[in-house]
Ligand SMILES: [Zn+2]
């Protein structure tokens with residue numbers, strides 16, 4: 001997916017294209033792995049001297065709200081983000097714990113699971129998020 005498509009998505013979601021937002025999208029588009037806010041900050045300080053970690057956090061959250069980044073749940077309890085390559089459809093992500101690679105998983109088999117929960121808890125299930133982790137084809 002080209003960066004222009006992400007910028008278009010950003011606009012469609014009501015966000016302005018600012019140099020910092022664009023730089024962060026560019027940074028993630030070059031990587032197939034996740035990054036921590038601290039790592040994003042380190043990469044950005046060259047072009048944006050004085051940029052603060054709270055600014056980076058805020059932009060990462062905004063890009064997540066716009067459906068461009070995904071937040072990665074990690075066992076080390078650190079916060080990480082990665083670029084979502086299929087932002088317009090429901091899917092899941094596979095995370096390699098060794099090389100930090102994030103792969104799109106274009107399959108969702110949780111419909112039956114949702115029906116089970118709706119019935120057994122007598123509730124209305126509205127969403128789910130499932131992250132699959134392990135070792136990728138290169139690391140296993
Ligand atoms: Zn994705």
Ligand SMILES: [Zn+2]
Pocket residue numbers: 096097098099100101135136137138139140
């Ligand atoms: Zn790997």
Ligand SMILES: [Zn+2]
Pocket residue numbers: 090091092107108109110128
């Ligand atoms: Zn799903």
